[in-house]
Amino acid sequence: xxxxxxxxxxxxxxxxxxxxxxxxxxxxxxxxxxxxxxxxxxxxxxxxxxxxxxxxxxxxxxxxxxxxxxxxxxxxxxxxxxxxxxxxxxxxxxxxxxxxxxxxxxxxxxxxxxxxxxxxxxxxxxxxxxxxxxxxxxxxxxxxxxxxxxxxxxxxxxxxxxxxxxxxxxxxxxxxxxxxxxxxxxxxxxxxxxxxxxxxxxxxxxxxxxxxxxxxxxxxxxxxxxxxxxxxxxxxxxxxxxxxxxxxxxxxxxxxxxxxxxxxxxxxxxxxxxxxxxxxxxxxxxxxxxxxxxxxxxxxxxxxxxxxxxxxxxxxxxxxxxxxxxxxxxxxxxxxxxxxxxxxxxxxxxxxxxxxxxxxxxxxxxxxxxxxxxxxxxxxxxxxxxxxxxxxxxxxxxxxxxxxxxxxxxxxxxxxxxxxxxxxxxxxxxxxxxxxxxxxxxxxxxxxxxxxxxxxxxxxxxxxxxxxxxxxxxxxxxxxxxxxxxxxxxxxxxxxxxxxxxxxxxxxxxxxxxxxxxxxxxxxxxxxxxxxxxxxxxxxxxxxxxxxxxxxxxxxxxxxxxxxxxxxxxxxxxxxxxxxxxxxxxxxxxxxxxxxxxxxxxxxxxxxxxxxxxxxxxxxxxxxxxx
Numbered sequence: 001x002x003x004x005x006x007x008x009x010x011x012x013x014x015x016x017x018x019x020x021x022x023x024x025x026x027x028x029x030x031x032x033x034x035x036x037x038x039x040x041x042x043x044x045x046x047x048x049x050x051x052x053x054x055x056x057x058x059x060x061x062x063x064x065x066x067x068x069x070x071x072x073x074x075x076x077x078x079x080x081x082x083x084x085x086x087x088x089x090x091x092x093x094x095x096x097x098x099x100x101x102x103x104x105x106x107x108x109x110x111x112x113x114x115x116x117x118x119x120x121x122x123x124x125x126x127x128x129x130x131x132x133x134x135x136x137x138x139x140x141x142x143x144x145x146x147x148x149x150x151x152x153x154x155x156x157x158x159x160x161x162x163x164x165x166x167x168x169x170x171x172x173x174x175x176x177x178x179x180x181x182x183x184x185x186x187x188x189x190x191x192x193x194x195x196x197x198x199x200x201x202x203x204x205x206x207x208x209x210x211x212x213x214x215x216x217x218x219x220x221x222x223x224x225x226x227x228x229x230x231x232x233x234x235x236x237x238x239x240x241x242x243x244x245x246x247x248x249x250x251x252x253x254x255x256x257x258x259x260x261x262x263x264x265x266x267x268x269x270x271x272x273x274x275x276x277x278x279x280x281x282x283x284x285x286x287x288x289x290x291x292x293x294x295x296x297x298x299x300x301x302x303x304x305x306x307x308x309x310x311x312x313x314x315x316x317x318x319x320x321x322x323x324x325x326x327x328x329x330x331x332x333x334x335x336x337x338x339x340x341x342x343x344x345x346x347x348x349x350x351x352x353x354x355x356x357x358x359x360x361x362x363x364x365x366x367x368x369x370x371x372x373x374x375x376x377x378x379x380x381x382x383x384x385x386x387x388x389x390x391x392x393x394x395x396x397x398x399x400x401x402x403x404x405x406x407x408x409x410x411x412x413x414x415x416x417x418x419x420x421x422x423x424x425x426x427x428x429x430x431x432x433x434x435x436x437x438x439x440x441x442x443x444x445x446x447x448x449x450x451x452x453x454x455x456x457x458x459x460x461x462x463x464x465x466x467x468x469x470x471x472x473x474x475x476x477x478x479x480x481x482x483x484x485x486x487x488x489x490x491x492x493x494x495x496x497x498x499x500x501x502x503x504x505x506x507x508x509x510x511x512x513x514x515x516x517x518x519x520x521x522x523x524x525x526x527x528x529x530x531x532x533x534x535x536x537x538x539x540x541x542x543x544x545x546x547x548x549x550x551x552x553x554x555x556x557x558x559x560x561x562x563x564x565x566x567x568x569x570x571x572x573x574x575x576x577x578x579x580x581x582x583x584x585x586x587x588x589x590x591x592x593x594x595x596x597x598x599x600x601x602x603x604x605x606x607x608x609x610x611x612x613x614x615x616x617x618x619x620x621x622x623x624x625x626x627x
Contacts, residue, residue: 037103051082051093051104062106063115063144065122066182067094068231069566070552072191077122077182079144081114082106090114112148119145120154126234127158127177133235138563140233141180168216170402171224171240171395179209179236185228192552194526195345197222209236221348221625223525225341225550226395226419226559239395239560242416243426249387249415250293257387258296259289260303260367260446264393264457264555265420267576271562271569272424273434278572280580283439289423290440292430299442300390301449303366304456304465305589306598307338310616311360312470312589313607315545316509324511331355333520333535333543336462338362340400341550341559343620345525350532351622356546359617363456364390364397365406367446368413369615374602375446383409390417393457393558396550405618419560448594451484451587458574459523459554460489460496463547467500467519468588474502474509484587490578492553492567494527495520519545524552 033044036054045054055062066077075095082093085103090111093104105111122141130136145151158177166174181200186209189198197220201210211220229237249255266282275281289297314334321330337343337358346357361369367390372383390397394417400406401414418426427434441447452465464486471479479486488498500517502509520543522531528548534540551557553570556577586592603612 034098035101036098037101039104039106045098047099048097051084051091051096051098051102052080054098055093055104055106060106062093063147064094065140065144065180065233066184068184068187069568070192071184071187071231074183074187077118077180079115079118081111081118083108083111115144116148116150117154119148119150122180123150123153123157124155125158126180127161128175128235133178134238134241135235139235142234166216167240168218169222169224169240170218170399171226172217172222172229173238173240174217175236175238176209177236178234180234181207181209182233183209184231184233185209185237188228188231192526193223193225193227193524193550194529195221195223195225198228221623223341223344223348223550224396224399225525227551228559229395230559230561230563230565239419239421240398241422242398242418243422245416246387246389246418246426249389254385255387256296256381256385257294257389258298258371259294259389259391259418260298260300260364260371261285261289261391262300262364262393262457262555263454263577264558264561264573265391265423267457267556267573267580268393268561269420269424270435272421273427275435276572277569278576280576281434282580283441284434284437286442287437287440288427288432288434291432291437292426294389296443296446298367298371298446299449299453300363300367301453301456302446302592302594303363303370304453305450305592305595306366306370306616307360307363307456307462308452308465308469308589309595309599309607310366310612311336311358312466312473314358314360315466316470316474317608319515319544320511323515333540333546334358335546335548337618338456338462339394339396339548339550339555341394341396342525342528342548344396344399344623345528345550346532347621347623348625349529350536351624353532353535354620354622356535357620359613359619361406361616361618362397362400363453364392364417365400365413365618366616368401368406369409370446370598372409372411372413373615374598378445378601383411388413388415390414391420391423392417393420393555393561394551395419395559397560408615420558420562421560424562445594445597448586448592449584450589450592451581451584452589453592454581454584455577457555457577458490459549460486460491460521460547461554461577462549463489463498463519463521463545465589466545466547469590471500471502472588473590474505474512476506477504483582485578489519489521489547492571494524495522495530497521517545518543519547521547523549523554523557525550 038055041058043058062080065079066074073095075092080093081090083105084091163176186198249257267280270279270281321327335356376383397417455461468479502512502515505513556573557570
C-alpha cells in the first residue's frame with residue numbers, strides 16, 4: 001500500500017495525528033489484513049486503516065468537515081460519527097483505526113440524529129447569508145445542511161456580526177464569523193506548510209482561530225500562499241477579490257486591457273464549469289477571455305521562457321565564477337525565485353540565505369515589465385493606457401505584483417493578478433459557456449511559449465525547463481532523457497534529487513567538462529524548510545541548483561485554483577500539462593522565436609545584461625520573524 005497523507009512527511013505534525021498503519025502489506029501475510037463490515041458490506045483492508053477509508057473502498061459516503069486528504073487527522077467536528085459494534089459511544093470514523101474485525105453502521109437513526117444536532121450547532125454560530133457568500137454553492141457546510149435537510153436552525157442562529165473582517169492582506173480575507181473551528185487552516189499552516197501563522201486559542205465555547213496576538217494578516221509572517229483558503233470548508237478564508245478594478249478597465253474605452261494566462265489555471269479552470277479534472281482548456285479559455293472583453297490575451301509561457309534564459313545564464317555565470325575565477329563570494333546552490341510565496345518564506349525564515357536566490361523575476365512580473373516597455377514601444381501604445389492583468393493559480397501573486405520592487409516599467413508592472421476562481425466568476429458573469437466555445441489562439445507577439453514554459457506549472461518543471469536549455473547550450477546536444485522527459489525531477493515526492501554529468505562540452509563551456517551537476521527539487525514550504533535546514537548545516541555544498549515552489553504539487557496546486565484540490569486532482573492537472581506539452585511546436589525555451597527576437601531587438605547585449613538586469617531582475621528584503 002503506497003497511499004500516504006501529504007502531512008505524513010512533515011516534521012511538525014504530531015506523531016499521534018499521522019496515519020498509523022502497515023505500509024508494506026503482503027496480502028497473503030497472516031494478520032496484515034483485517035475484515036470490516038461497513039453497513040454489512042465486507043471489505044478487507046490493511047491493519048490500521050480508518051473506518052472512513054474503508055467505507056470509501058466500498059463506495060459508501062460518510063460526511064466530513066474537519067477531514068482533508070492532505071492534512072493530518074483532527075477528529076474535532078464529529079460529523080463523521082458512526083456506530084461501531086461493541087462501542088457504547090458513536091465514534092469519529094476519520095480517526096478510528098481498525099486492528100481486528102469491525103462491524104460499522106454509517107447511517108442508523110442514532111447516527112442521523114447526531115449529525116443533525118452537530119450541523120445545527122455549527123449553523124447556530126455561523127453568521128451570514130448563503131446567497132451573498134463567496135462560497136455559495138461551493139461550501140461544504142451548506143452542502144451538508146442541504147443533504148441532511150437542516151433548515152430550521154433548531155438551536156437558533158446568530159443575527160449580527162461579532163468579529164470584523166480582516167482585509168489587511170493584499171491576498172487574503174479572513175471572516176471569522178463564518179469559521180466552524182474545524183482547524184483545517186491551522187493544520188494547513190502549521191503542518192502542511194510549516195509557517196505557523198494561525199492557531200486555535202482559548203478553550204470550549206471561547207475557542208477562536210487567531211494569528212499571533214490576533215494581529216491583522218498583513219502584520220504577521222503570512223506568506224500569502226492561500227493553501228488555507230483552498231482547504232477552508234466555508235467562506236471564512238477567501239482570496240481578496242479585485243474584479244471591480246478589471247471590469248472598470250474593460251469598460252473604459254481609453255484603456256488597452258491585456259491579460260497573460262499561466263498554464264496552471266488553463267489546466268484547472270474547466271473544473272469550475274463541471275469539466276472533470278485533467279482537461280486543459282487553453283484555447284477555449286482564449287475565446288472566453290476575448291468574449292469577456294479583454295483586448296489581447298497573451299501566454300505567460302513566453303516569459304517563463306525568458307525566465308529560463310535569464311536564470312539559466314545566471315546559473316552558468318555563477319558556476320564559472322566559482323569554478324574558474326575561484327570567487328569565494330559567489331553563492332551556490334542557486335535557488336529559483338518564481339514562487340512569491342516561497343520568496344516571502346525565505347525572506348522571513350532564512351534571510352541570511354537570500355544571496356542564494358536567483359535575482360530573476362517571476363514570469364508574471366517579467367511579463368508585466370515587457371508589456372509596458374517592449375510591447376508598448378513596438379505597437380506605439382502609451383504605457384499609461386495599458387492595464388495589465390495576469391491569470392494566476394496563486395493568491396501570493398496578488399502580493400507579488402504589489403511589492404514596491406515591481407514598478408520597473410515606470411508604473412505598476414502588473415495592475416491586477418486574478419486567481420483561477422476569479423476569472424471563472426467573470427466568465428460566468430458574462431454569460432459565456434466555456435465548455436462549448438470554439439478554440440482560438442493567443443495574440444501576437446507575446447502569445448508564443450514553449451513546452452518548457454508550460455511545464456513550469458508542475459513541481460520539477462522549472463528545473464526540467466532550465467536543464468533542457470542549459471545542457472544544450474553547454475554541450476550542443478539535447479538533454480539525454482527519452483523525449484526530453486527528465487523523470488527524476490517529476491512526480492509527487494516532496495524532495496527529489498538528480499545528477500547530470502556534463503561531457504563533451506562546447507569550447508565556451510570547457511571548464512564544465514566532466515562536472516557533475518547536482519540539483520534538488522522541493523514543493524510545499526514544509527519541504528522548503530527541510531532543504532534550507534540542510535543548506536544551513538552545510539549538507540548541500542555539492543549542490544548547484546535548487547527549485548522550490550511554495551505549494552504542494554507546484555503551481556497547479558496553488559491557493560487560487562478551483563476548490564477542492566487534493567492529491568488525485570493535482571495528479572490529473574499535471575497529466576494534462578505534460579500531455580499538452582508534448583504536442584507543442586517548441587519544447588525548449590531557447591528555440592522560442594519571439595525570445596530570439598526580443599534579444600535581437602531589445603536586450604541586444606543578451607541575458608543578464610545591464611538592461612535585462614534593470615527590467616527583468618529584482619532584489620529581496622531581509623524581513624526576519626520579528627513582528
